[in-house]
């Protein structure tokens with residue numbers, strides 16, 4: 001159990017980390033207006049920091065990040081937490097290895113989401129970060145939208161991932177909505193959001209050039225993903 005002063009310092013650090021990650025969405029051109037949101041978690045404290053809802057990025061600060069517990073109770077903050085908060089919380093409750101979550105409306109990822117298509121692993125850029133095609137969820141039912149849209153969005157992400165290890169597939173596109181990514185930290189989740197948008201763009205253009213193109217074979221997917229993440233038995237050895 002952390003002393004109060006140590007806990008207070010940890011919350012300050014979490015606020016700063018999440019604020020900087022939200023600002024990075026703009027730096028990387030992943031958001032327009034107030035779209036998108038980033039959160040981060042301090043697992044020892046059991047607290048999440050997230051962007052306040054509807055606040056312009058220029059008006060964000062570490063101080064106005066909203067602090068909640070995993071049940072969604074606001075612990076610190078006067079502003080309403082992001083409208084996507086329940087989705088973020090489902091992911092934190094379901095996957096203990098993730099430390100940050102991002103949601104954007106980045107255009108190429110949204111194109112695949114709106115088309116209801118998984119983003120195929122067509123090249124090694126994709127394979128370096130995502131261990132296979134980036135899945136697209138099913139559409140939420142009218143009942144799921146009407147009852148608790150954001151919570152059900154998180155549940156449909158969990159349903160789609162199934163037994164997939166979340167850090168091997170650190171992103172998804174929610175049908176008719178857009179991308180969610182995650183990672184070991186807010187900064188890592190933003191990195192994955194940038195890569196997801198890039199590979200979504202590459203895949204769309206590749207399919208335009210050659211509609212018959214198919215996903216990478218398993219050997220090349222393994223070589224790139226496993227080597228990049230240090231899991232390849234031959235990691236660092238000459239081929």
Ligand SMILES: O=C(CO)[C@@H](O)[C@H](O)COP(=O)(O)O
Pocket residue numbers: 034035036037051052053054055081082083084103104105
């Ligand atoms: O998915 C959506 C809207 O469809 C959100 O990303 C909003 O675009 C941002 O909401 P807040 O985080 O400001 O509540």
